[in-house]
Amino acid sequence: MSHAERYTAVVARLDALNSTMVNIFYNALTANIELLNLVKAPVSTKNEFLHWLFEILKNNTVNEVQRASKISDRDKTILTNQINVSNSYFALYDYNNVSLIEEAKLAYETEYYRLKSLIPEAVHHNGTIAEKIVRLGAIDAAMVQIAKYITTYDDRFLFQAIVANPTNDAFQYLNNNHITVITRNDPNQPEKALADTVFVTTHEILHRTYPYGITFIGHKTAKEAFKCAEREVKAIGESDVVTPEKGWYDLDVAHEDVVNILAMRIVMKMAANKSSNEDQLKEALETIIGGLCKKSERKNEKIPHHHPLEISLNTAVRQYPIFSTLYKCQAGDRMFAKTEEFCRPFGDDINVEDYLVKNNTKDVGGFFKYLMNTSKRLNFSYGTL
Numbered sequence: 001m002s003h004a005e006r007y008t009a010v011v012a013r014l015d016a017l018n019s020t021m022v023n024i025f026y027n028a029l030t031a032n033i034e035l036l037n038l039v040k041a042p043v044s045t046k047n048e049f050l051h052w053l054f055e056i057l058k059n060n061t062v063n064e065v066q067r068a069s070k071i072s073d074r075d076k077t078i079l080t081n082q083i084n085v086s087n088s089y090f091a092l093y094d095y096n097n098v099s100l101i102e103e104a105k106l107a108y109e110t111e112y113y114r115l116k117s118l119i120p121e122a123v124h125h126n127g128t129i130a131e132k133i134v135r136l137g138a139i140d141a142a143m144v145q146i147a148k149y150i151t152t153y154d155d156r157f158l159f160q161a162i163v164a165n166p167t168n169d170a171f172q173y174l175n176n177n178h179i180t181v182i183t184r185n186d187p188n189q190p191e192k193a194l195a196d197t198v199f200v201t202t203h204e205i206l207h208r209t210y211p212y213g214i215t216f217i218g219h220k221t222a223k224e225a226f227k228c229a230e231r232e233v234k235a236i237g238e239s240d241v242v243t244p245e246k247g248w249y250d251l252d253v254a255h256e257d258v259v260n261i262l263a264m265r266i267v268m269k270m271a272a273n274k275s276s277n278e279d280q281l282k283e284a285l286e287t288i289i290g291g292l293c294k295k296s297e298r299k300n301e302k303i304p305h306h307h308p309l310e311i312s313l314n315t316a317v318r319q320y321p322i323f324s325t326l327y328k329c330q331a332g333d334r335m336f337a338k339t340e341e342f343c344r345p346f347g348d349d350i351n352v353e354d355y356l357v358k359n360n361t362k363d364v365g366g367f368f369k370y371l372m373n374t375s376k377r378l379n380f381s382y383g384t385l
Helices: 004-016 019-039 048-067 073-084 097-119 129-149 155-167 190-206 219-238 251-273 278-290 309-318 367-377
Strands: 089-091 172-173 179-180
Touching: 004 129, 004 367, 019 097, 019 129, 019 155, 048 073, 048 251, 048 367, 089 155, 097 155, 097 219, 129 155, 155 251, 172 219, 179 190, 179 309, 190 367, 219 251, 219 309, 251 278, 251 309, 251 367, 278 309, 278 367
Parallel strands: 089 179
Antiparallel strands: 172 179
């Protein structure tokens, strides 16, 4: 490509870039400063409790992979390594000194006005290519400032994480095995906030298997898992009193439902190991759902790149192997699933014993009570509002 062709291509890309995309980083810096000042969480570069929890969740995900009889030892090793090298950034709790973000914002503003002063007055119009170049240069200056303090993560991941935090988003950044987890929950309900963090973190870790590890799981196994998830999600959605929008089901995002099913099972296995009776097990499940529920004007509304949250979560609950036993569901009930209807994302049949309360379990008050007590020992707090 000649210099002239490169120039034309760059101009075309800049011209197509809308002002919202260019402004979003500065707006995110401002929002992060407001949130950090509001929450007042303990200052930390790497939150001890949340990263301890992250390692526990990775280990439990690895255990699921290692137990899968349909996956070869070679492929188990590959999947295990991919999970183990995952790194997490807990927004508001890692590198959360507000001065860091304030310095980045100042670097952005300083560079913005410096570059702005170099542009002839005739092209000082918002939305012009010149304005976009100035803002992109300011973003680069802010990221250079941030990178002085935060060296653990890839710059592109950090950029996305800073932008995602004010929107309370979570994502898995494949290139460098980075995960960012939503932590902007209700500090006044810390158990529900913690349940949210646990479930979402497990969900993001599991993306190393679905969709990114399908080659190692086996396409036949994955095909059956997608087929099962599609049947289950459609059944839950179409039987709801609130009908989803027409054309709501999208096979391209079915991996999110498979991951929700897996995450619910992994977390509830952990809950079984910390529950001394079925009431504590039910409390753990209800805390997870309570932590993930969202207030919206309309139930079952569409959300980007996922099926409606209520539908996908209810599917995961229905697929929790002992749900019907705990809640006395009968055949024919909407949430009752027969054994043969259980999805098998890793190919193996479900062992119900894994989900039952163990007779010798010490009473620690239940899974999330145990985690809350551990968080206190490690001086963790969600902060205040």
